Amino acid sequence: MNINMDTDSKKWLTTLLGKNVRFDEPMSGHTSFRVGGLADVYAAPENLETLKALISWAMQKSIQYTIIGGGTNLLVRDGGIRGIVIVLTKCLDGHKLPRTETEKDRVTITVRAGMRLQNLCRFAIADGLKGMNFALGIPGTVGGAVRMNAGTAYGSMETALDSVNVLLPTGQVRTVGKKDMDFEYRKLSWNFHDLPLTTKNENRTTKHKTQNTKHSQPVILDGKFTLYPADPEKLKKEAEDILRIRRKKQPTKLPSAGCFFKNPSLFCKNGVYRKSAGELIDLAGLKGKRIGGAEISPRHANFIINRDRAKAADILALAELARETVSEMFDVKLEPEVKIIGEQE
Numbered sequence: 444m445n446i447n448m449d450t451d452s453k454k455w456l457t458t459l460l461g462k463n464v465r466f467d468e469p470m471s472g473h474t475s476f477r478v479g480g481l482a483d484v485y486a487a488p489e490n491l492e493t494l495k496a497l498i499s500w501a502m503q504k505s506i507q508y509t510i511i512g513g514g515t516n517l518l519v520r521d522g523g524i525r526g527i528v529i530v531l532t533k534c535l536d537g538h539k540l541p542r543t544e545t546e547k548d549r550v551t552i553t554v555r556a557g558m559r560l561q562n563l564c565r566f567a568i569a570d571g572l573k574g575m576n577f578a579l580g581i582p583g584t585v586g587g588a589v590r591m592n593a594g595t596a597y598g599s600m601e602t603a604l605d606s607v608n609v610l611l612p613t614g615q616v617r618t619v620g621k622k623d624m625d626f627e628y629r630k631l632s633w634n635f636h637d638l639p640l641t642t643k644n645e646n647r648t649t650k651h652k653t654q655n656t657k658h659s660q661p662v663i664l665d666g667k668f669t670l671y672p673a674d675p676e677k678l679k680k681e682a683e684d685i686l687r688i689r690r691k692k693q694p695t696k697l698p699s700a701g702c703f704f705k706n707p708s709l710f711c712k713n714g715v716y717r718k719s720a721g722e723l724i725d726l727a728g729l730k731g732k733r734i735g736g737a738e739i740s741p742r743h744a745n746f747i748i749n750r751d752r753a754k755a756a757d758i759l760a761l762a763e764l765a766r767e768t769v770s771e772m773f774d775v776k777l778e779p780e781v782k783i784i785g786e787q788e
């Protein structure tokens with residue numbers, strides 16, 4: 444337990460959050476990998492005001508906080524997480540219906556960050572809107588997907604995203620347009636040094652010196668997407684095909700965090716050609732390899748699955764084996780796509 448988390452702090456948190464706070468909470472219950480040690484504090488604020496109060500208190504007390512969405516692209520080490528884990532699914536309620544506005548040939552649709560990405564995809568199909576099918580099958584929330592610039596071979600979040608509202612550590616809510624977000628492959632960075640920040644009410648430009656530290660990460664509250672009218676039947680058919688291929692190629696029913704490694708950028712040798720991380724691990728002969736309860740999926744080599752009560756350490760050891768073997772055999776350095784957090788046991 445964090446030394447800052449004394450009895451008074453616990454009392455304060457319980458008063459603020461009631462039944463929505465837990466102490467020494469196993470993260471294995473909150474990640475799709477089904478692994479992870481204890482979080483000192485696990486908090487699920489019910490509304491924005493409570494979220495703001497919690498962040499402000501943690502900053503005042505210099506208590507570290509970690510924001511999580513659906514926990515689907517996350518590997519929490521066995522030693523757990525110090526400080527406060529803040530889960531956003533309650534306060535950024537994903538069940539609220541999207542808000543749509545029609546503009547000429549396009550439709551903009553705004554959804555809360557806590558909405559499941561798959562619900563957004565389904566909503567778009569049902570409304571005959573094209574532009575979200577690329578995300579079919581990606582687990583997690585809209586907020587998490589934007590934060591990771593989640594994607595597939597068909598596209599990534601940056602293609603459909605228009606803007607987001609974020610909560611700054613100062614408690615202010617700002618609208619950030621796409622041009623002020625730096626999207627890279629499976630990565631979004633905020634450039635707060637030069638970011639023109641305008642609130643809805645004060646239409647002015649501010650130089651904001653926010654550092655991208657753990658304490659000052661903006662929280663994505665919602666996302667506005669631009670989609671295009673299309674034939675719903677066609678969209679539905681396309682969606683069925685994408686999901687069928689995914690189920691065939693990937694171990695979708697077993698606990699994992701999706702693809703473990705990013706696909707390497709151009710892999711050059713004897714001319715330019717490209718191989719995916721899955722293909723390289725497969726060629727290295729590692730499909731089906733097990734360490735403890737973790738296994739490199741026999742179906743898709745870029746998936747590490749929790750086959751039987753794995754520990755985070757088993758998954759990390761398998762990942763390291765894959766990295767080393769691929770590096771030795773193909774001279775390619777694989778980098779995790781999954782976010783690895785927490786402390787070793």
Ligand code: EPU
Pocket residue numbers: 581582594595596597689692700701702703704705706719720721722725742743744745780
């Ligand atoms: N391959 C193998 N062996 C394997 C796996 C793949 O030889 O074990 C080969 C395939 O035959 C194919 C190539 O590698 O020629 C690419 O494989 P695949 O089509 O499965 O795509 P991927 O690059 O491995 C990406 C995304 C997935 C997404 C799929 C489908 C990354 C890191 N992964 O996988 O996203 O589902 O395309 O669009 O970008 C995820 O959501 O976490 C995720 C897995």
